[in-house]
Amino acid sequence: MIRNFVLAGLAAAAFVFGPTAAEAGRDLDAIKARGTLRCGVQGPSNPGFGVPNAQGVWGGFNVEVCRAIAIAIFNDPSKVEFVPVTTQSRFPALTNGEVDVLSSNTTWTLTRDTGVNRFNFPAIVFYDGQAIMVPRRLNVTSARGLNGATVCVQPGTTTELNLADFFRQHNMTFRPVVIEALDELRRAYDQGRCDIFTNDFAALAAQRTLLSNPRDHVILPERISKEPLAPTIRQGDEEFTNIVAWTVFALIDAEEFGITQANVDQIAGSATDPRIRRLLGVEPGMGTAIGAANDQYARTIIKAFGNYGEMFERHLGVNTPLGLERGHNNIWTKGGLLYAPPAR
């Protein structure tokens, strides 16, 4: 929260005193010149999506997305600097150039894409929806029965706005408790300051694992909004947009074609399917087209982290504390919404 003042102040100061911004292609050029990608992730931690381990090395779904982008740019997953941001500090941090990309469960909306923010959302990595968590003992079964409730919610989020919309739409009143730091907010809910806790479903599932007694809390079945989460970058650099988008698409395509961390080398050696040969760089041209370090960028990424499905199952899936079903986040051929444009 203090950090947020500083960032916001810096953003304002940068407008007032900073140098005038440069031409297109500038972000990718700056990243290459610096030698590292600065990636904004939710701090202090967001289980499953981004958590630092005891050595301070970040891991998680959002973190691997950034590392995959680093492979595309530098052919090296370690050339990423992770910057923890909050829901409030993330946009000033991005506008200001403190980070190059946000991989922090940020929802793609019209006003963020256009308007005064001017961000780009190259590709959706997670289809989420806002959900509501309640203590089991309150015996609430539907979000419609929440009139008069006190709600714990983070500021500066689409969540905060959807919440107001939802209660208004159903003629119900609520009392918000708005705290920026997710840890403080969760503690307030855990102590009973709020009746309900609302966030995107996946984030809520992640927070539930950190409650003192996760089994005492249920997430209601309603999804009160659409939350397409995407890596977020500044507008104005088409080359960087391409790299981010086609990194995500490579992960999705790999799952569609059945390419996994284990079999990627073998498939690259034996594949006859021209789509697979292009994706893995056996037939050259695709990597160069998007401005990647080399044509084998997709192969290197899959070798490092596996395909989309493997990343999902490793950090978020049913065998993790989060226990998420694939749901919408499955390949389109299996009934999900993940559908990548062809790499050709």
Place this chain on the structure above:
Amino acid sequence: MSTIETPPAAKTAFWNDPVKRGLALQSILVVFVLVVVWAAWNNMSANMVARGLIFGWDYLGRPANFAIGEGLIPFAPTDSYGRALFVGLLNTLRIAVVGIILATLLGVALGVMRLSSNPLLARLVSGYVEVVRNTPLLLQLFLWYAIINALPGPRQALPLGPGMFLSNRGLKVPWVEWSPALWPVIWALVAGIVGAFIAARALQRRREATGDAPPTLPIAAALIIGLPFLTLAAQGFPATLSVPVLQGFNFTGGIELSPEFVALLLGLVLYTAAFIAEIVRGGIVSVYKGQWEAARALGLPAPRIMRLVILPQALRVIIPPLTSQYLNLTKNSSLAVAIGYPELVHVSNTTMNQTGRAVEVILVFALVYLTISLLTSGFMNWYNGRVAIRER
């Protein structure tokens, strides 16, 4: 007749003339400041244009679409960002005014106690002052908030008295339900306060002239409490009392002090009072001990020596640093973002995030804090002028 010619003054170079030199330096400074402001503004405009941002205040009129937990005036998500910021400003003023009053009372009491001849009391207070003054305020706020949130939930609320409940949703007390019939009562209250002031001055004058007058306090109290009460009685008590009842998730009815407000108030008051205590102690110690002895020689009891002789003289030393503490308290209230009390900065942050208008929003709250601070120090300087030693 001869005239004495005054020799023409030797023409001094203008840099040796203190008046001209001063003027020249001042003009250079003014030009420098203007250039810096102009350059900053120009650069900001260029940067904003380069990023496709447009400077403007149109967002203030747009619907905010978020809710605010508490406020002195009603706020709905359909209201504008402008109103949201105003709600935040009122919340800041609410915490600042209540906080300053309580911190002053507590601080003066602690300062006097620290000088007490009772070693237990003096040591206890000095321990308190040292601990509170030397730990970060933010940490103290988290502590108070966690303690308050650890209270039982609304369904197990602790009953404190008839219709009063303490829970982790705050303190709920019965409150008069508002109706237009209450306006005369408010005017009667204002009249009572004004009347009490006039009466107090008249009594003071009489006391100074004759050495005797009826005591001020009962008369003032009668005016301030009596007038509104009589107005109520004359209208046949039109007010109804709204008593908190548990309904659904929470209590409805009555008014509440939210946990966020109480935690912030406790934190700010206890923290600032520790500093004020030291200022008051310093002020009292600065009064020459001859004043004590003289007052004792007149046969005054200790409490009256403190009230009539020492404190008025100590005020001269106390007021200027006290002003900084008031300003600190007001500005420290912005730490409330950490525990979710919706004051100005809290609402501004949300507004900034939802509209992307970082520059405009920061300008607003910077100007508001500047205004509040200048008003506070203006008032305190005026008061300081009144208590300062007048050279005769």
